[in-house]
Amino acid sequence: MGLSTQTFTDKSxxxxxxxxxxxxxxxxxxxxxxxxxxxxxxxSTPVPLFKELSLRDLAWSKVDITLADERWVDESHADSNTRLVKENLLQNKASSAHFVSLYSHHSDASEGIAEAEARLSSLSQPFDVLILGMGEDGHTASLFPCSEQIDEGLSLSSGRVCLAVQPNTAPHQRISLSLPALLNSKNIFLHLTGDKKKAVLQDAMQNHTEREKPITAVVNRAPVTLMWAP
Structure with a gap:
């Protein structure tokens, strides 16, 4: 439980x-x-990391990759996280990795929850590595403080791996791993760059509830390593 920090001189x-x-x-x-x-x-923050990983030697065919959350848009859409991963991570040496999509062709994200959860059940769990980001409002994955679904997302007793989310401050309906699903990880990293994001994180941990700044719900319940550069 709690945060440890690895600080680097620059993003590279x-x-x-x-x-x-x-x-x-x-x-x-x-x-x-x-x-x-x-x-x-x-x-945008993980794109250079994705590109670097794609060039590294590993038995990628034995690696399953999925997303902590996804916008409910087809992968042809510019805002698709699936598209981002396929174009930047599932390339070069990592092209043989097995990608598990959260998105399916239902009109509403709530209709795709069961399918996403079934797909995720095929992955080795606890997850070996979880890489989270954080928005300036303190959201992580698609656990948005502004959404009506935040209590469901933070519930440790919901029994859900995924949930549909409609943020009030961001476009697109979302599908997100729930807090218990995120916590079901052996190694949790928070990848942030820039002084502003670091200040948001510090403020969240010192002055806000988990419901107000959901990133704190992860840090309060699991060891999290912050990977940070200015």
Whole structure:
């Protein structure tokens, strides 16, 4: 429980060291269980990390990759996290990794929950690596403080792996892993860059409830490593 921090001089140094750490964990997972699981997040921050990982040697065909959350849009859409992962991570040496999509062709995310949960059940769990991001409002995955679904998302007794979310402050309906599903991870990383995001995190941990700043719900319940560079 709680936060440890690895600080790097710049984003490039962060990416190289972070890739080393992720590869080491995945290699050990494959050696122990035959497969390993990696849960990633969308946004611009992880793109250089995705590209770096794609160039690294690993038995990628034995790695299952999925998302902590997804916008309920087809992967042809510019805002699709699936598209982001396929274009930047599932390339080069990592092209043989097995990707598990949260999105399905239902008109409403709530109609796709059962299918997403069934797909995720095929992954080795607890997840070997979970990489989270954080918005300036303190949301992580798609656990938005502004959404009507935040209490369901933070509930440790809901029995749900996924939930449909409609944020009031961001476009698109979402599908997100629930807090208990996120916590079902052996190694949890929070990948942030810039002083502003670091200040948001510090403020969230010191001055806000989990419902107000959902990132704190993860940090309060699991060891989390912050990977940060200015």
């Amino acid at each position: 140094a962060l990416v190289k060291a972070f890739a080393d750490e992720i590869l080491n964990i995945l290699e050990k997972g494959i050696a122990k269980s035959g497969r390993a699981s990696l849960v990633v997040s969308g946004g």
